[in-house]
Amino acid sequence: MDVFILLLEGIFVSFQPLNLGLLIFGCLIGLFVGAMPGLGSVNGVAILIPITFIIPPTAAIIFLAAVYYGAMYGGAISSVMLGIPGASTAVATVFDGRPLAVKGEAMTALTAAAVGSFVGGTVSVILFTLFAPPLAEVALRFNAPETFALMVMAFATFVGLGGDDVPKTIFSILIGLALSTIGLDLITGKPRLIFFNIPGFLHGINFLVLAIGIYGIGEMLWTLEETKGKVQMSKLSVNMKEVGRAFGALKKTIMAMNIGSFLGFFVGILPAAGATPASLMSYGITKQLSKNSKEFGSGVPAGVVAPECANNSASTGSMLPMLTLGIPGSPTTAILLGGMILWGLTPGPLLFTQEPEFVWGLIGSLYIANFFTLVLNIALIPAFLMVLRIPFAILAPVIFVLCVTGGYAPTQSLHDVWLMLLFGFAGYILRKLDYPVAPAVLSIVLGPLAEKALRQSLILSDGSMGIFFDMSEKPIAAIIMYIAIVLLIMPAFGPLYRKFFKKAQTT
Amino acid sequence: MSIIKKLALVIVSLSLVAVSSVSSAKPFSPKKPVELIIPAGQGGGADEIARLVQGVIEKNDYASKPVIPINKAGGSGGEAMTYVKKKAGDEHTLIITLNNVLTTPVNQPELGIDFFNDFTPLARLITDTFLVWIATEGKNTAGVETFDDFIDLARGNGLVMGGTGSMSEDELLLGMMRGQFGFDAKYVPYSGGGAVAKGLVGGESDFTLNNPSEQMGFYQSGDSKALVMMTPERNPAFPEVPSSYELGYPDLEYYMMRAFMAPAGIDAEVEKYYTGLLHTVYHDNEFQTFNIDDGKLMSWLEGFGLKDFLAIEYAKHGEIIKNFN
Amino acid sequence: MSITNKITVKRAEIAVAVILALCSIALMIKSAENRITWNAEENMGAGFLPFYLSLGMFICTVLTIIKFVLKRSPQSKDDSPFIDAEAFKYIAVTIISLVILVLAIGYLGIYFSLIFFLAFYLRYFSSKSVLFISVFSLITPVLTFLFFEWLLKIPLPQGISEPLFYPVYDFMYS
Known part of the structure; x- marks a missing residue:
């Protein structure tokens, strides 16, 4: 009952004129920032923080959370419309969203994404409200071995994402991981793989550089070759019948919604994970558990709902450790955390008791932001369709401009723009030869997290891998690790099982 | 052809405006936003101070142009220091220090950073204890x-x-x-x-x-x-925690300096401007309150005092590293 | 014409596989600048993971080459051109203009480089009027400036054109 009263007060706070105005403004900015290739919630929130000095902390956090939230919705728009993820959190949305758009069912994809996001966000914020204190305890117990086990589980779910050519898929995963080791080694403090002593390699390779290179530059080159610059991008039509059909298609995605919402929330509250791995895992698991998993990748609504549901759910979940422990659950919440310190708040367990207006105002605003973003998102679909009707010869240079500025902005280094071009060209050629490129992007994101967790664990265990399988000492790590192993083996046995079962049925 | 002609016209007219505004002699003030390089990641101690300084300057209009914090965390500060070194003479770049500016030039000699000649120390604002x-x-x-x-x-x-x-x-x-x-x-x-x-x-x-x-x-x-x-005296933010001196371990004393430096080769006029700006920030009420509540030591130091301090700290860290290896 | 016909998918496949194998070896050698062994004291060295990851990459490229030699991959049997002549022209022009763009950003600054890039690219690929192209090429950098420098406060590189922006900043922050 207590929670319910606090929540009502929080919703009341977020209905104050300034807060509500900033919330809607934040959702709008978030939608556009998310939709722009190269700019995701991280960039959007980081660059808007200086603006928040002129407003009170509660209004500031509501505004930035709305940007964060809107970007999760917005990311899907460019994934579907252009085939370029607007942010890393929407990478998995491309897998089925793009094929749907190519088939002329962009409306279905966009509706699925918007509704999926809404469901994920709403389920997650309800879970957030109800289970905040006990879940904070669980997250607190996650240390290096548990994190590494979680990473292995994430990689296990990627196995199903590659193409048919196994060596090329594994190559892609490995090159992503190898690229992620560039820079300073955290454990020994030694610089690694600093090619030709160029100082730009010291900060490692930001995953955005690879992601924009491959999904921005590479994708444009690919499209340019397909269309020879003459054809417009996919033609689409909006009418009520389409929307109705889209909603009809959603009936089949209830399983995806369940997986996305709950998995997303859980992955989100874990430190170091966040919305990107959540969306990828959700996609992978939904695909593996689905009856028609073979159709995934060719454009099924469930393949859009699963990652979209999970990224919204995870972005809400990732604010939980931020608020309760002062530990960011994702890169974006890391920046929000920095903002809170600047506003004069001490993030940590005391925030719930000392600053209830701030905490519950934020939680209340999430309920409302969900609703507004859904409405704005669907209402703005015609605006985004206009973007698509622009001839490719004009759209392409604009996207190149966005890629170059987006590649520069996060690290403010021209070195990264050169790398981005290189990855774009290389990615284009490799993709033409059936090397899957998505696993490389996934592993460059998770590589550093996995390596850090692995090596911290090995220091703690004096070099023994047993630390990950010790049921009595580290039960959570061990359980996750066993699940990961089952997930790894499942794709190998799945087809065998189905073959056997089918045979048994037909004979 | 006509596009190029139009462009040329725009460029010429813009540059005329620029030249006329540059040539007038006035005391220095920034002509564009000032980059504040942070040799560490977001959310750490140095980042916190840098963003606080940015906020205080912006809120009170202490400077005519905003200060923009940029994190360059690569290579234990190596990336940030290389960047500032290359910016020698640049009047719109500052760097906030952690102690890694004292250790990285020694630990990574391949970067070729000369701590005493590649930077212009401006002021120390805060020391953080451990x-x-x-x-x-x-x-x-x-x-x-x-x-x-x-x-x-x-x-x-x-x-x-x-x-x-x-x-x-x-x-x-x-x-x-x-x-x-x-x-x-x-x-x-x-x-x-x-x-x-x-x-x-x-x-x-x-x-x-x-x-x-x-x-x-x-x-x-x-x-x-x-x-x-690890200080001679107790800190009001942690009243019940004894100091190392009280416990009889005066050798256990260590500080993290939060100082600001500019690239080498800037005019004395520019150096004076930024030192003055930092001085204003240092005496700002909000800045003082925030840091004292946070358990930091307010310790302004500039000019020769700062140079001596840096020389001593650099030598001390060199010694620690030598013993460590 | 003839060059693009000679580069078949088959030839591209083996050439890329060999290049990637060489890159993997280079990465292994570079990793070995740090300790790549496992010892009881400190378990894996700084070079351990990069070394074995690049070894894995090398093994994958060797498998790709073996599949090619045994004609087990679809690419190994494909004699069609890797890219057709017309598309090649578009791709080549795009890549070269992007490289020139980034080179120019370092020298001329991003805003003026963008004007030239957009004017060239639109003139080459689209059939829009000179007026449209001029307006578009000028407005895009202006919007980029407003978005990054004014709204987001991220300074983009300005190269030698930097003094031209001082009056703009004076105006923005006065």
Whole structure:
């Protein structure tokens, strides 16, 4: 009952004129920032923080959370419309969203994404409200071995994402991981793989550089070759019948919604994970558990709902450790955390008791932001369709401009723009030869997290891998690790099982 | 052709405007936003101060152009220092320091950074101290009430220390303590002070050597406690924590400096402007209150005093690194 | 014409596989600048993971080459051109203009480089009027400036054109 009263007060706070105005403004900015290739919630929130000095902390956090939230919705728009993820959190949305758009069912994809996001966000914020204190305890117990086990589980779910050519898929995963080791080694403090002593390699390779290179530059080159610059991008039509059909298609995605919402929330509250791995895992698991998993990748609504549901759910979940422990659950919440310190708040367990207006105002605003973003998102679909009707010869240079500025902005280094071009060209050629490129992007994101967790664990265990399988000492790590192993083996046995079962049925 | 002609016209007219505004002689003030380079990641101690300085300047209009913090965390500050070195003579770049500016030139000689000639020190605003932290309910440190209890325990057992990264301040400090107290500990690096604090409370490490602000949340909630503060005097933010001098360990003294530097080769006029700006920020009420509440020491230093201080600290860190290896 | 016909998918496949194998070896050698062994004291060295990851990459490329030699991959049997002549022209022009763009950003600054890039690219690929192209090429950098420098406060590189922006900043922050 207590929670319910606090929540009502929080919703009341977020209905104050300034807060509500900033919330809607934040959702709008978030939608556009998310939709722009190269700019995701991280960039959007980081660059808007200086603006928040002129407003009170509660209004500031509501505004930035709305940007964060809107970007999760917005990311899907460019994934579907252009085939370029607007942010890393929407990478998995491309897998089925793009094929749907190519088939002329962009409306279905966009509706699925918007509704999926809404469901994920709403389920997650309800879970957030109800289970905040006990879940904070669980997250607190996650240390290096548990994190590494979680990473292995994430990689296990990627196995199903590659193409048919196994060596090329594994190559892609490995090159992503190898690229992620560039820079300073955290454990020994030694610089690694600093090619030709160029100082730009010291900060490692930001995953955005690879992601924009491959999904921005590479994708444009690919499209340019397909269309020879003459054809417009996919033609689409909006009418009520389409929307109705889209909603009809959603009936089949209830399983995806369940997986996305709950998995997303859980992955989100874990430190170091966040919305990107959540969306990828959700996609992978939904695909593996689905009856028609073979159709995934060719454009099924469930393949859009699963990652979209999970990224919204995870972005809400990732604010939980931020608020309760002062530990960011994702890169974006890391920046929000920095903002809170600047506003004069001490993030940590005391925030719930000392600053209830701030905490519950934020939680209340999430309920409302969900609703507004859904409405704005669907209402703005015609605006985004206009973007698509622009001839490719004009759209392409604009996207190149966005890629170059987006590649520069996060690290403010021209070195990264050169790398981005290189990855774009290389990615284009490799993709033409059936090397899957998505696993490389996934592993460059998770590589550093996995390596850090692995090596911290090995220091703690004096070099023994047993630390990950010790049921009595580290039960959570061990359980996750066993699940990961089952997930790894499942794709190998799945087809065998189905073959056997089918045979048994037909004979 | 006509496009190029139009462009040429625009460029010529713009450059005329620019030349006329540059040539007028006035005391220096920034002509464009000032880049404030942070040689560490977002959310750490240096980042916190840099963004506080940015906010205070912006809120009170202390400068005609905004200050824009830019994180260049690569290579333990190596990337940031290389960047500022290349900007010699640039009047719109500043760098905030952590102690890694003292250690990285020594640890990574291949970067070719000359600490004394590649930068123009402006002012030191704050010194941050270090404390020895344990978890209130730490399973390996149960029964430890004082720093002496802790040393006794640490001598006999291989405790685990959480730290912010190899060859960073706290590992050097651990090296110092090894020599002084004759105990060894397993050093587990994390990726920032916040993660270190959480690892401690989560029971993954037994103790940490953290800055006050990084552990503040867990300190206030009672989840972790401090045994000693490595300063001559107690700090009002932690009234019950004894200083190392009180406990009879005056050698256990260590500070993290929060100073600002500009690239080498800037005019005295420019140097004077930025030092003055930092001085205004230093005396700002909000800046003072925030830092004192956070347990930091306000310690303004400029000019020759600062240069001497840096020379001493650089030599001291060189010594620590030598002993460490 | 003839060059693009000679580069078949088959030839591209083996050439890329060999290049990637060489890159993997280079990465292994570079990793070995740090310790790549596992010892009881400190378990894996700084070079351990990069070394074995690049070894894995090398093994994958060797498998790709073996599949090619045994004609087990679809690419190994494909004699069609890797890219057709017309598309090649578009791709080549795009890549070269992007490289020139980034080179120019370092020298001329991003805003003026963008004007030239957009004017060239639109003139080459689209059939829009000179007026449209001029307006578009000028407005895009202006919007980029407003978005990054004014709204987001991220300074973009200005190269030698930097003094031209001082009056703009004076105006923005006065």
